[in-house]
Amino acid sequence: MAWDWNFTLNEVVPELLNVIHVTIMATLGAFALAVVLGLVLALGCRSNKKWISWPTRGVVEFIRLTPPLVQLFFIFFVFPHLFGLTLKPMVAGILGLGIHYSTYLSEVYRAGIESVPKGQWEAAIALNFSPLQKWKSVILPQAIRPIIPVMGNYLIVLFKETPLLAAIGLMELLGQAKSIGSVTFRYLEPITMVGIIFLILSYTASLLVKRLEWKLDLNGK
Amino acid sequence: MTEATEAQDLTAFDIDGKEPIIKYRNVSKSFGDNEVLKGIDFDLYPGERVAIIGPSGSGKTTLARLLMTLETPSEGTIEVDGRHLWHKEVNGKLVPADEKHLHKIRGDIGMVFQHFNLFPHMSILRNCIEAPIKVLGLSKKEAVERAKKMLDKVGMLEKADDYPASLSGGQQQRVAIARALVMRPKVMLFDEPTSALDPETVGEVLNVIKDIAKQGDMSMMLITHEMSFARDVADRVCFFDEGRIQEQGPPSKLFAHPETERLRDFLKSFHMNGNGE
Amino acid sequence: MIPIDVVSQVLPLLQEGFIVTIQLVIIAGILSFVMSFVGGLARLSRFAPLRWVSGFLIEFFRGTSLLVQLFWFYYALPLLGVTLPTGLVGIVALTLNYGSYGSEIVRSSILAVPKGQAEAGIALNMTRFQRMKSIILPQAFRIMLPSFGNLMIELLKGTALVSLITIQDMTFYITQARNTIGHDTLLFSMLLVAYFIIGYVITLVFRWLERKFSAGRV
Ligand SMILES: Nc1ncnc2c1ncn2[C@@H]1O[C@H](COP(=O)(O)OP(=O)(O)O)[C@@H](O)[C@H]1O
Ligand SMILES: [Mg+2]
Numbered sequence: 001m002a003w004d005w006n007f008t009l010n011e012v013v014p015e016l017l018n019v020i021h022v023t024i025m026a027t028l029g030a031f032a033l034a035v036v037l038g039l040v041l042a043l044g045c046r047s048n049k050k051w052i053s054w055p056t057r058g059v060v061e062f063i064r065l066t067p068p069l070v071q072l073f074f075i076f077f078v079f080p081h082l083f084g085l086t087l088k089p090m091v092a093g094i095l096g097l098g099i100h101y102s103t104y105l106s107e108v109y110r111a112g113i114e115s116v117p118k119g120q121w122e123a124a125i126a127l128n129f130s131p132l133q134k135w136k137s138v139i140l141p142q143a144i145r146p147i148i149p150v151m152g153n154y155l156i157v158l159f160k161e162t163p164l165l166a167a168i169g170l171m172e173l174l175g176q177a178k179s180i181g182s183v184t185f186r187y188l189e190p191i192t193m194v195g196i197i198f199l200i201l202s203y204t205a206s207l208l209v210k211r212l213e214w215k216l217d218l219n220g221k
Numbered sequence: 222m223t224e225a226t227e228a229q230d231l232t233a234f235d236i237d238g239k240e241p242i243i244k245y246r247n248v249s250k251s252f253g254d255n256e257v258l259k260g261i262d263f264d265l266y267p268g269e270r271v272a273i274i275g276p277s278g279s280g281k282t283t284l285a286r287l288l289m290t291l292e293t294p295s296e297g298t299i300e301v302d303g304r305h306l307w308h309k310e311v312n313g314k315l316v317p318a319d320e321k322h323l324h325k326i327r328g329d330i331g332m333v334f335q336h337f338n339l340f341p342h343m344s345i346l347r348n349c350i351e352a353p354i355k356v357l358g359l360s361k362k363e364a365v366e367r368a369k370k371m372l373d374k375v376g377m378l379e380k381a382d383d384y385p386a387s388l389s390g391g392q393q394q395r396v397a398i399a400r401a402l403v404m405r406p407k408v409m410l411f412d413e414p415t416s417a418l419d420p421e422t423v424g425e426v427l428n429v430i431k432d433i434a435k436q437g438d439m440s441m442m443l444i445t446h447e448m449s450f451a452r453d454v455a456d457r458v459c460f461f462d463e464g465r466i467q468e469q470g471p472p473s474k475l476f477a478h479p480e481t482e483r484l485r486d487f488l489k490s491f492h493m494n495g496n497g498e
Numbered sequence: 499m500i501p502i503d504v505v506s507q508v509l510p511l512l513q514e515g516f517i518v519t520i521q522l523v524i525i526a527g528i529l530s531f532v533m534s535f536v537g538g539l540a541r542l543s544r545f546a547p548l549r550w551v552s553g554f555l556i557e558f559f560r561g562t563s564l565l566v567q568l569f570w571f572y573y574a575l576p577l578l579g580v581t582l583p584t585g586l587v588g589i590v591a592l593t594l595n596y597g598s599y600g601s602e603i604v605r606s607s608i609l610a611v612p613k614g615q616a617e618a619g620i621a622l623n624m625t626r627f628q629r630m631k632s633i634i635l636p637q638a639f640r641i642m643l644p645s646f647g648n649l650m651i652e653l654l655k656g657t658a659l660v661s662l663i664t665i666q667d668m669t670f671y672i673t674q675a676r677n678t679i680g681h682d683t684l685l686f687s688m689l690l691v692a693y694f695i696i697g698y699v700i701t702l703v704f705r706w707l708e709r710k711f712s713a714g715r716v
Binding site for chain 2: 612614615617618620621622623624625626628632633636637640
């Protein structure tokens with residue numbers, strides 16, 4: 001079976017572009033969750049109260065060592081039993097990927113926080129900041145700046161993970177490609193085009209992140 | 222005055238009837254727009270010890286690295302024992318040398334680096350036998366024998382089974398010297414071998430180098446900021462500045478009667494810093 | 499209460515899948531490791547076309563996502579007349595994907611070895627090959643070990659995706675079993691714990707390797 005350009009351009013591409021916003025929404029939603037939850041986990045891991053730090057570390061480790069696909073199934077199939085709420089694929093997807101990648105981002109935050117010089121912590125104490133003020137005005141602004149490019153890279157990694165959501169029935173790019181294939185019995189063009197779309201978007205994004213890194217670097221530390 | 226007597230005037234070493242083992246001819250080196258060496262002519266005689274002094278950034282390291290084939294010259298030629306280093310003669314014409322050619326000539330040269338560059342994943346002994354076995358093709362037994370002799374010479378034999386990270390800087394540099402000596406080069410380059418050391422370990426390394434200089438008949442190029450060491454060991458001192466040899470001569474003459482204003486200033490700054498002298 | 503009869507019904511299934519999952523991790527792991535070195539060294543080659551080709555392939559397999567590649571090999575490739583056994587499709591896609599990530603690990607670890615080390619090798623008149631083999635790679639290997647540990651964890655998690663192309667790994671058996679047995683909560687919890695145990699063992703193995711390869715050195 002040869003490649004059919006007519007089919008590709010007139011059916012596959014328009015139908016894929018129709019659902020690209022689903023992929024992007026899932027990516028951004030999961031990333032937003034990961035950014036917030038990652039900070040909570042990072043602070044939880046550093047807490048000097050053992051009853052906070054130990055369980056947090058355990059949870060982070062457990063999530064990090066188990067497959068996001070299984071976590072998605074767990075959220076999608078088990079949450080309804082546990083909490084009595086049925087989740088839409090998009091919501092389950094954002095929760096699943098967001099929670100999984102929050103453990104990665106907590107590591108990134110940790111590295112950022114540890115890179116803040118000791119003198120800054122001491123200065124915050126010397127100025128008698130409250131713990132909240134210390135984190136908000138002294139530590140976090142300095143910790144986050146150097147890790148922005150790393151976060152950008154995780155955004156791209158997360159983006160490339162969204163095809164998983166097809167497994168719980170979300171009609172994102174890959175799900176759509178499969179459904180085109182099941183109707184037309186032509187899988188070659190749709191799946192190839194999904195790959196190309198991912199390649200173009202992730203490669204472009206990685207160039208942007210490189211530029212960002214370069215820019216942040218130029219303005220000093 | 223003939224060329225030979227002219228050369229003899231510059232060094233306390235007896236060069237009578239000898240041919241230089243190293244000849245730099247009109248050698249220039251640029252990094253981008255930055256011309257670091259500007260048409261250097263420089264000879265080194267077999268068995269001669271030359272100290273190279275000069276302010277930092279003047280091109281001393283680059284001069285040595287060109288001979289060790291760590292940098293490529295932008296212009297000019299270097300000869301080692303009558304053979305071109307960076308060029309091959311093909312039908313009477315000089316063409317750039319390939320890696321095979323460099324490999325053949327490079328065996329005559331050894332180098333001791335400012336930062337030692339010992340192999341951290343190998344024991345001290347292994348550091349000293351790796352190249353003799355792999356490059357010179359010695360048997361393990363021969364290599365160990367040779368290496369132990371050299372380690373003994375630099376006073377590091379009892380550390381043979383230790384790893385570099387457990388040694389002081391001075392000890393590491395002594396091992397690095399032994400490692401280079403095991404290869405039996407005809408010419409040894411020392412690039413500020415004591416600049417990265419704690420002051421209290423400088424002496425032990427300088428003494429090891431002095432011993433080697435006294436015993437062997439190896440040619441040496443010693444880049445150093447230790448002026449009294451240069452005076453004790455060298456047959457000739459070259460003062461480098463701005464990519465040129467500004468002045469050279471036997472240490473007795475050069476240190477006592479510097480001719481150029483630059484050298485006078487340079488030596489004065491040393492005196493005031495209390496380094497050497 | 500945990501229904502014991504369900505557990506005893508599921509455990510044999512999990513065990514069947516466990517063997518397949520472990521096989522995938524080990525086979526694709528070893529192949530990825532090999533590909534990482536081939537790719538990483540090709541990226542650093544003196545021969546420019548080799549650098550470009552390897553660079554393009556690595557970016558390609560990193561840029562298109564793993565599941566898309568699995569589906570492509572499974573659904574699209576047969577339409578081009580090439581039908582691979584399903585198990586092989588899984589191994590090929592996992593290897594190409596994680597081998598590409600591994601190539602970047604190898605490349606950056608080699609570049610992280612201080613330049614003075616290669617220069618000392620030149621000063622001792624070692625050939626390029628000798629320098630790479632006895633000086634650069636042993637030191638780079640130590641640098642890359644922790645990253646390879648993480649890569650193996652990623653690979654383990656990636657193997658779960660092969661269930662979506664009907665390879666019978668742990669995830670496949672459990673998603674099948676839930677259709678007949680039910681008990682979603684128990685089944686998926688057991689599955690998660692099984693992955694956690696494998697992942698934890700991988701972590702321990704790499705910690706042990708890191709200790710072993712830093713022996714004698716500070
Ligand atoms: N690899 C390089 N790339 C660019 N510039 C270099 C490089 N190596 C040396 N230089 C420049 O060449 C000049 C001479 O350096 P060097 O030979 O190390 O001097 P010295 O050893 O006398 O201090 C310096 O200005 C230095 O910045
Ligand atoms: Mg220097």
